[in-house]
Amino acid sequence: MASDSEKTGMAGRYEPRRVPVQARSRERVRRILDAAAQLLIEEGYGGVKTNHIAKRAQVPVGSIYQFFPNRNAIFHALAVRYMDRIRAILEGQLASKAPQRPWEDVLDGVIDTLADVWRSEPAFLAVWVAVQITPELRYADTNYSQIFVDELLVEFLARNFSGLTDDRRRIVARVIFEISQVLLDHSVIHGGDDQAAVVEELKTVLRSYIQTHIDATAHSTPSN
Amino acid sequence: MASDSEKTGMAGRYEPRRVPVQARSRERVRRILDAAAQLLIEEGYGGVKTNHIAKRAQVPVGSIYQFFPNRNAIFHALAVRYMDRIRAILEGQLASKAPQRPWEDVLDGVIDTLADVWRSEPAFLAVWVAVQITPELRYADTNYSQIFVDELLVEFLARNFSGLTDDRRRIVARVIFEISQVLLDHSVIHGGDDQAAVVEELKTVLRSYIQTHIDATAHSTPSN
Amino acid sequence: MASDSEKTGMAGRYEPRRVPVQARSRERVRRILDAAAQLLIEEGYGGVKTNHIAKRAQVPVGSIYQFFPNRNAIFHALAVRYMDRIRAILEGQLASKAPQRPWEDVLDGVIDTLADVWRSEPAFLAVWVAVQITPELRYADTNYSQIFVDELLVEFLARNFSGLTDDRRRIVARVIFEISQVLLDHSVIHGGDDQAAVVEELKTVLRSYIQTHIDATAHSTPSN
Amino acid sequence: MASDSEKTGMAGRYEPRRVPVQARSRERVRRILDAAAQLLIEEGYGGVKTNHIAKRAQVPVGSIYQFFPNRNAIFHALAVRYMDRIRAILEGQLASKAPQRPWEDVLDGVIDTLADVWRSEPAFLAVWVAVQITPELRYADTNYSQIFVDELLVEFLARNFSGLTDDRRRIVARVIFEISQVLLDHSVIHGGDDQAAVVEELKTVLRSYIQTHIDATAHSTPSN
DNA sequence: AATGAATGAGCTTTCATTCAT
């Protein structure tokens, strides 16, 4: 089955050369990604040289190229790794298994959890920025996140208020996602004293935004 | 008005070497910036080489270094150029001279105007991204935008509802600014059919967010 | 018959590490050489990587090094394989067992047979070129071909006209050999319409060249 | 006007990036080519590293890439340079301005001159071999030499005996050219005592070959 | 002031060969 990216004509460039199966290989890849993330934080995109990554990860350069076809593929993998963590958080908290909590609480919980991640792992932010560097990277990235935004956030919205078309719901979900990203980034970058305050504002923004849609829906379909 | 660099403490690195006064020089600088913006869209930050800029701008490389101390200074100048345009728009529409329109209308007007700019100049987006990449650039430019966000947006908020502390108002203003940026970016990147829809969502987001604050303020200060 | 390497004084470097005796091993070596030959045609000497050979031959890289001490040894083996085929052809057609045919006919027959080989196996050409590239390989292989040129061609010349010194005869034989090679190569490279024509020219060249020597010999030794 | 190579789809890769016009630049390019030729002789194709060339030529690597788009382009340029020398020799000796000498003498003269060149410049041989390494290089090369073979050798044949069709004449010319190359190469490689002898054989080969064509022509068109 | 050829440190990537399994 062809992957999403194989269809775009813009991708495939960052696909892993070899997927590590043995424990030792997986460990290696992990070390490579950790080193890259660390360097990204310390030096910024331009400062991340393949040889530095190798040295920091305690692997020979050659090993990097066993798993990644090129330098940018490392950044892509990093982004995927972090996006997967976000996905896991969303899955854990948005999924339908805990149906009885009011949506506002669920949302607040998600934001708090994400804020913790952002705060505790500066790499999240760094990766996010790094991935914007090349149009292709950005493209691959957005594609990837779109998948779980669709799966999880759209689904969550659908369960909690039904008054929107599917298309509309996807846009709303994406808007929520994007807003969360920037404001979490912003809270970290201009951290200092306002960090927590910005996170609170994020909650306010999302709550009022969603509420507006609920209200609008309620009015337009009063018979519901 | 003092230039941004005088305030940053990290200043000077991107300051123009020579400010073009003669018509021909000004024209050159304009061509350099246009070329850089164009290349930024096509190739991304990493793909913009000084020699390409020079060739595209039809100026010798040496000329670039007459006006800019280094490559990043070009991106900085580009960011300043674009931020100045945004500032002009905000100044024109938020300033106190047209006091009688309801704030919702003013806001919608601003967003529509900005959306036009973003749509017609994809470079806006590219520049914004480029500036995030280098830590120093990010720092310098965030500061710069902070200035007019403070001046104009904070001012606008202050005029329209007074129930927030100054600090809080600055945060709200910043949140508004960041949200506007991402969603405008997003509307451009995923051009297609949803572009207008995303812009509408942006309006909804901002309106409901601000309204929430107004309401909160009203309650907390019932004498109003 | 002693192997070439015993005579070169530069020997050993390309000697097989292990001579395959079991059927499976022999098959493996054959596959390795076939793969190498094929890649040589497609990519040229510089483009043939050991890993490509292994993949194409469906053997693990390690296997290659079981039989060959290094990359160049593969090319050497290839050259030997092909030279052996040429030798077989020459042996079959030049050897004294078919004494009664006029030398012109014998020569034409040989050329036609060789032309068939060259045409049907483009690798012949590629291998020959590859072997020229590395000084040591060239040395080893020229020596090897020298052996059977001496044995067969010189012998053939000796039988058909006796008026040359041995040294002279070796030079003439070598000249014939070299000319045949280039022109067969040329006929293949510039395939198209002229292929057959070039082969005919080759016959003409060789016939007239040899005839000249016969004539010269006849004059210088009128008593014959 | 499009060059020959621009039409093939296989070339253009070796075209100079910048053609040196000033004396100093021309001198640089000459030094680069000299260094490459020298290294080719000493180390063989594989031993010629761009950095070695640069060091030997006393230029920075960067300079090489100002004039040549890649490593192979250097070999191509080298081949062109030497082919141009051959062309000059052919032009000087085959051209119609010296019409009265018998063709055998002209031919002998050309061969002797070429033999001198081959003997005195080992690079000739090395370059010839190097150019065979990549299919594209060989192709570009043959194309280039074909031009002056057509112009000069075909023309020479046409002037001296008229009994061949044009197409045939081109083949004969090419055959002469190829034979001369190998045997000159051979005379140098297996130099030693036989060097002069091989050159003499080359003359014999060519003379008898051409004479055969003259005779054949004369017979087939006796009325001429 | 204007030019653009010159510079070379340093980057990414490759690939023949080995050797632990």
Next chain:
DNA sequence: CATGAATGAAAGCTCATTCAT
């Protein structure tokens, strides 16, 4: 014997910046 992941020296090439003209 068989395997193929691991290795890392070393190659080709780039490109921001300078400075002689």
